[in-house]
Amino acid sequence: MTAKAKTRQLVETIGELQYLLYAGADRSLLVVLQGPDASGKDGLIRHVFSGVNPQGVKVTSFGEPSKVEASHDFLWRVHLRTPAKGEIAVFNRSHYEGVLAERVRKLVSREIWAERYAVINSFESLLAESSTEILKFYLHISPEEQLERFRRRLADKSRHWKIEEADYDDRKLWLEYQTAAEEMLGRTSTKIAPWYVIPSDQKWFRNYAISRIILRSLRRMRLRTPEPQADIQKIKRKFHDEAEE
Amino acid sequence: MTAKAKTRQLVETIGELQYLLYAGADRSLLVVLQGPDASGKDGLIRHVFSGVNPQGVKVTSFGEPSKVEASHDFLWRVHLRTPAKGEIAVFNRSHYEGVLAERVRKLVSREIWAERYAVINSFESLLAESSTEILKFYLHISPEEQLERFRRRLADKSRHWKIEEADYDDRKLWLEYQTAAEEMLGRTSTKIAPWYVIPSDQKWFRNYAISRIILRSLRRMRLRTPEPQADIQKIKRKFHDEAEE
Numbered sequence: 001m002t003a004k005a006k007t008r009q010l011v012e013t014i015g016e017l018q019y020l021l022y023a024g025a026d027r028s029l030l031v032v033l034q035g036p037d038a039s040g041k042d043g044l045i046r047h048v049f050s051g052v053n054p055q056g057v058k059v060t061s062f063g064e065p066s067k068v069e070a071s072h073d074f075l076w077r078v079h080l081r082t083p084a085k086g087e088i089a090v091f092n093r094s095h096y097e098g099v100l101a102e103r104v105r106k107l108v109s110r111e112i113w114a115e116r117y118a119v120i121n122s123f124e125s126l127l128a129e130s131s132t133e134i135l136k137f138y139l140h141i142s143p144e145e146q147l148e149r150f151r152r153r154l155a156d157k158s159r160h161w162k163i164e165e166a167d168y169d170d171r172k173l174w175l176e177y178q179t180a181a182e183e184m185l186g187r188t189s190t191k192i193a194p195w196y197v198i199p200s201d202q203k204w205f206r207n208y209a210i211s212r213i214i215l216r217s218l219r220r221m222r223l224r225t226p227e228p229q230a231d232i233q234k235i236k237r238k239f240h241d242e243a244e245e
Numbered sequence: 246m247t248a249k250a251k252t253r254q255l256v257e258t259i260g261e262l263q264y265l266l267y268a269g270a271d272r273s274l275l276v277v278l279q280g281p282d283a284s285g286k287d288g289l290i291r292h293v294f295s296g297v298n299p300q301g302v303k304v305t306s307f308g309e310p311s312k313v314e315a316s317h318d319f320l321w322r323v324h325l326r327t328p329a330k331g332e333i334a335v336f337n338r339s340h341y342e343g344v345l346a347e348r349v350r351k352l353v354s355r356e357i358w359a360e361r362y363a364v365i366n367s368f369e370s371l372l373a374e375s376s377t378e379i380l381k382f383y384l385h386i387s388p389e390e391q392l393e394r395f396r397r398r399l400a401d402k403s404r405h406w407k408i409e410e411a412d413y414d415d416r417k418l419w420l421e422y423q424t425a426a427e428e429m430l431g432r433t434s435t436k437i438a439p440w441y442v443i444p445s446d447q448k449w450f451r452n453y454a455i456s457r458i459i460l461r462s463l464r465r466m467r468l469r470t471p472e473p474q475a476d477i478q479k480i481k482r483k484f485h486d487e488a489e490e
Contacts, residue, residue: 015295023406046298050260053291055337059300092300147487154481160473161268168480171487228405235413236399242392242416 003208007047010211015052017215018088020223022056025086027221028132031214032091034100035139036177037167038149039200041092044139047207048214049090058083061092074098074116075123082127095120096136099184104176117187124193133217134193137210138185139200143174248453252292255456260297262460263333265468267301270331272466273377276459277336279345280384281422282412283394284445286337289384292452293459294335303328306337319343319361320368327372340365341381344429349421362432369438378462379438382455383430384445388419 001009021027033041049057060081069077075095083089099120103113124134141149150168153159170177189195196213200206246254266272278286294302305326314322320340328334344365348358369379386394395413398404415422434440441458445451 042300045300049299050296052295052299054294054297054299054302054335055287055290055304055306057299058303061300090299147484150484154477154484158470160475160477161471163473163475163477163480165475165480168483225403226406228408230405230408230410232399232405232408235408235410238413239392239395239399 003204007204007208007211010208010215011048011051014048014211014215014218017218017221017223018052018056020225021088021218021221022053022086024223024226026131027223028083028085029088029214029217030083030091030127030132030134031088032094032096032134032136033139034093034096034137034181035200036141036146036174037170038146038153039139039141040203040206041139043203044137044206044210045090045092048211049088052088056086057088057090059090059092062094062097074102075119079123083132085131095123096184096188099188100177100180103180104170104173117184120188121190121193124188124190128192133221135213135217136189136193136195137213138181138195138197139206140197141200143171145201146171248449252449252453252456255453255460256293256296259293259456259460259463262463262466262468263297263301265470266333266463266466267298267331269468269471271376272468273328273330274333274459274462275328275336275372275377275379276333277339277341277379277381278384279338279341279382279426280445281386281391281419282415283391283398284384284386285448285451286384288448289382289451289455290335290337293456294333297333301331302333302335304335304337307339307342319347320364324368328377330376340368341429341433344433345422345425348425349415349418362429365433366435366438369433369435373437378466380458380462381434381438381440382458383426383440383442384451385442386445388416390446391416 021029033044035041045059049059058081062078065077078091078095081089081091098108099113099116102108103110128134150163153163185195185197196210198206198209266274278289280286290304294304303326307323310322323336323340326334326336343353344358344361347353348355373379395408398408430440430442441455443451443454
């Protein structure tokens with residue numbers, strides 16, 4: 001079987017387990033996606049989470065903070081979007097921008113971002129203790145592949161609307177981003193919330209690898225159809241009474 | 246072609262237009278689903294919106310209000326979940342519970358619910374003026390079909406967790422619900438936010454009819470790939486400079 005076909009199978013099984021997660025409503029899953037522009041975060045979401053019932057999946061893209069968001073601490077807007085029990089939440093970018101773009105673009109001082117690793121770890125422990133499984137994926141692409149993808153975007157008029165000059169300019173900061181990413185991975189990969197670095201030059205590999213990890217994590221939850229809340233026998237009796245009327 | 250296959254095609258096209266809606270980010274779509282228990286609201290969402298990229302679709306199920314929600318007016322929690330520009334929001338039950346279950350179960354007085362039709366119409370005008378297309382579907386099933394579906398749920402252990410005694414007891418109020426639904430349809434079906442009553446005893450028909458209406462509504466928006474925000478020529482020059490380095 002090809003990797004693509006295998007991924008489709010994995011995604012289908014993810015959909016089935018998501019139904020049990022939703023039904024049980026006592027655990028949740030948080031999927032964090034980080035990676036440079038054009039690393040394929042949007043594509044990954046489209047491939048892995050289309051096909052899962054959107055009733056139990058909430059995707060949030062964290063862009064430029066709004067005025068209200070910026071007037072709070074950096075975790076505030078993120079905390080609002082964490083998954084409720086029974087839900088899968090997907091973060092397209094996340095609180096990790098606080099130690100990546102904000103650091104590299106010098107939007108905050110070293111004193112500020114250097115404190116954030118510990119704050120993030122403590123925040124994620126809190127989520128984990130509240131029955132949230134956390135999976136963090138860093139989509140790694142080479143600068144050459146990024147250039148190639150930018151080239152294809154520039155050649156395709158239907159994709160011009162997605163292009164921002166700042167994304168392109170970030171290429172000059174590639175090494176600084178790499179340093180920031182490495183420190184982030186080292187400081188915030190924990191047992192309860194590990195980082196997975198996913199080689200993402202090949203889209204089929206990216207989709208396959210991430211689907212597998214998500215599925216494994218859902219399988220480990222040993223999700224089962226929940227026990228009935230109602231007194232089924234009593235309702236059955238009512239039902240038979242009505243049928244005989 | 247069978248209706249099921251046709252529905253799959255419609256859903257695929259809905260997915261394509263949703264991408265343009267998301268890209269353009271200047272319009273939004275609100276889909277409201279109402280109907281008795283077992284009328285198929287969950288199934289409709291699974292069939293029509295799985296397959297659409299969850300990045301642009303937000304589904305909210307409105308159940309029993311939380312303590313905080315109940316301490317606000319009945320539109321407060323609903324307003325929070327209306328679609329942002331570029332999004333599709335799906336309401337599994339909605340503010341209409343305020344003139345259906347709350348009325349029939351006598352949770353609010355007639356003076357309160359009787360005022361709500363005008364308030365709802367004004368609220369929906371506000372959304373429409375803010376570029377939100379509103380489609381409201383009432384999933385109609387016969388009491389016999391509901392009984393049959395309850396019977397199948399009771400016979401299937403894996404679905405016992407979904408059963409609530411109150412749903413069953415609501416059958417005694419079938420006529421009251423019908424009266425409330427008819428008044429709701431008459432008072433709140435407006436040009437900008439029409440109600441569609443969907444015969445839903447047949448699941449394939451329900452899915453097909455609703456997909457068609459949603460697709461027609463998206464088509465009427467005449468969605469186009471948005472104009473680029475960035476100066477593409479300038480970026481192309483930068484790109485060529487880098488390539489030549």
